[in-house]
Amino acid sequence: AQSVTQLxxxxxxxxEAPVELRCNYSSSVSVYLFWYVQYPNQGLQLLLKYLSGSTLVKGINGFEAEFNKSQTSFHLRKPSVHISDTAEYFCAVSDNGGSYIPTFGRGTSLIVHP
Amino acid sequence: GAGVSQSPSNKVTEKGKDVELRCDPISGHTALYWYRQSLGQGLEFLIYFQGNSAPDKSGLPSDRFSAERTGGSVSTLTIQRTQQEDSAVYLCASSPDRSSYNEQFFGPGTRLTVL
Structure with a gap:
């Protein structure tokens, strides 16, 4: 079983300020990690994903995330946000242990003020 | 190319009525998922289809909920005798296959309101 916590x-x-959205997970097997963004009245779309290799992953719209195995975290960062980044952000985890159903966090609402 | 489409975009119904929600996945995608998104609750998994295999129905909240997928493509989620707590956004997603490293492609959702 796996779980995701968005703090x-x-x-x-x-x-134009920097932002970090936090995500922690738990799993008994190795995992794949995803961040999705949901703009108002739209479905989710992929920002970035970690499968293996380099722990720093770069995604669309200037976002990046770092996989930290020891802390079981996958925090999302952006050095300078725009008004258009206002949206709901979801962290998700799937494992390679045979479950084909990813687990999503409850989401973090990013609100960018002018 | 065309993405995942869902219809209707909005549905208002009276308590006790049945509703059908439709999902057209991306052509060629064998995996299809239904989720329910309630305010502040994240995504709740409902059901998963993979090719011609028996669906994983482990997330369906009650026997009022059912889903089918015809010809490995279009899927319909049916809610019988709707209740007010069924009000939510229902999201459909598809994926190329069942590999857990694949991303999911989401439709825009159907907003269901039960009066």
Whole structure:
């Protein structure tokens, strides 16, 4: 079994400031990790994913995330946010132990103020 | 190419009525998932289809919920005798195959309101 915890339900930030959205997971087997973004009234779309290799993963729209196995974390970062980054962000984990159903976190609402 | 589509985009129904929600996955994708998204609750897994295999129904919350996938493509989620707690956004996603390293491609969702 696996689980995902997104520690912050809401993160307010000013435009052009840096932001970090936190994600921790638990799993008894090795995992694949994903971040999705959901803009208002839309479905989710992939920002980035970690499968293997380099622990720093770069995604779309200037976002990046770092896989930390010892801390079981996969935090999402952006050095300078824009108003258009206002959205809901979901961390997800799937394992390579035979379950084909990923587990999603409860989401973090990023609110960018001018 | 075309993405995942869902219809209707919005559905308002009265308590006790049955509803059908439709999902058209990306052509060629063999894996299809249904999720329910309630306010502040994240994504709740409902059901998973993979090719011609028996679906994984482990997430369905009650026997009022059912789903089918015809011809390995279009899927319909049916909720019988709707209740107010069924009000939510229902999301469909597809994936090229069942590999857990694949991303999921989501539709825009159907917002269901039960009065």
């Amino acid at each position: 912050d339900s809401q993160v307010p930030v000013f435009e």
